[in-house]
Amino acid sequence: MAEEAAPIRFGILGCAEVARKVSRAITLSPNATLYAVGSRSLDKATKFAASNGFPPHAKVYGSYEGVIEDPEVDAVYVPLPTSLHVQWAVLAAQKKKHLLLEKPVALNVHDLHKILEACESNGLQYMDATMWMHHPRTTQMFHFLSDPQQFGRLQSVHATSTYAVTPYFLENDIRVKPELDALGALGDTGWYCVRAILWASNYELPKSARALHKPTYNDAGVILACAASLSWEDDKVATFYCSFFTNVSMDIIVMGTKGSLRVHDYIIPNQEKEARFSTSSNSNWLELSLGWAPNPSDHVVYNDLPQEVHMVKEFARLVGAIKYNNSKPEDTWPIISRKTQLVIDAVKTSIDNGLEPVEIKG
Incomplete structure (x- = not known):
């Protein structure tokens, strides 16, 4: 060779x-x-x-x-x-x-x-x-979000990442041990949500983050479920929810001035060799608001290799x-990691400060 x-x-x-x-x-x-x-x-x-x-x-x-x-x-x-x-x-x-x-x-x-x-x-x-991030579907979805005629200007993102754990997990998994993974669900499932929001906003850092309610903790003080909102200077907004108590959810909803994107399994596709998402563009109501015109479009991306x-x-x-x-070395990946961590840190600070908004400085 x-x-x-x-x-x-x-x-x-x-x-x-x-x-x-x-x-x-x-x-x-x-x-x-x-x-x-x-x-x-x-x-x-x-x-x-x-x-x-x-x-x-x-x-x-x-x-x-x-x-x-x-x-x-x-x-x-x-x-x-x-x-x-x-x-x-x-x-x-x-x-x-x-x-x-x-x-x-x-x-x-x-x-x-x-x-x-x-x-x-x-x-x-x-x-x-x-x-x-490496699934071919992700590239196709981003092409849609980047199309000014089909999607327009980003307005809002909502992301979820949840799964219901077992009692054994809650007692023994490293993700509930403060000395091992002190960020708990915020670091584990919340990481995916924050990355999805940054991805949809072309990695533009929000100006601030705010936890939406008091998180669920275990007895050791590790976060088991939480939610937060993010906002930008141009009034874009995003929310996310992450949890160890909720049935599996891996949703992204991205809304723009002219279109929207929805995907229900962005972290792990329901099937290894095909992945789906839906889009709608320039939609309006039919007569008497009896439906949409045009209807949302369903897309299937086939791939021979797992993500x-x-x-x-x-x-x-x-x-x-x-x-x-x-x-x-390619510097895109360190930059994206750093931005994701900055947002995670801001949400954690908001939680620790009684749900006060926290400015995010790049």
Whole structure:
């Protein structure tokens, strides 16, 4: 194999459930390969590699250090608890490993800055693992939102991300432990909502955020459900709701002066190989308000590869361009991550300050 075509060698830090999905994506991606996995338990790492498609030559380590110290590892995927991200992401960057970081990427923007600075100073590619961003449907939906004749000017966005958890989850999952993932539902499901709102607004930061009501907490003070509103200088508005108590919901409603977009499964499509959304443009009432004219249009996007494979492919492509062609890291992904974290931080501050509005400064 010519060097320029050699796949990017991934190491994985930890054996979280989501790492199984990303391991599969790396296996399916033509420009990536599973090369190493590390866990605090060698036995756990060995079992993870055996059950998740790692090739026979893959390295298995009983520590995270083993992966980031391995000179053959090009990039690391980090699905560790959020409280550990800044430590291990910075160490990985110092060892010249490109970084695919699971969301939420940090507990606050101060920690994220440390991660991004470590990547930038070492000439490394950074990307957060918000998988739906890479689905072909997302591109098609954005084309519609960018059409001044079909959509017009953005007026409002509403996003949800919810799922009903089990009693076991509420007692044991890292997402309800303040020492592991202190942001709780705001960091987990709220991250998707905030990213969707920023995506729909072409990543224009809102001027302010305000929590809409007192969140639901567990006994340890971790947020289990919350809602917030965002506003812009030009009077655009957005709202979102995230929860560990509500039936699965992954909705985006985007409204413009001339059209609207609706999607019911933006985070995880109902079917792996096809994804749907609906649009309406320049609509009005029929005679006696008996219906719409024209009716909303339904769209289906077919894809051979799951969205997480598209994510890995794109990340590996960027890493390969740096490794083989001396390209510069793509800065779009760090900028988007930072803006998402800024909004999350503002909502958290509003919650902590008794639901007062909080200015968002870029």
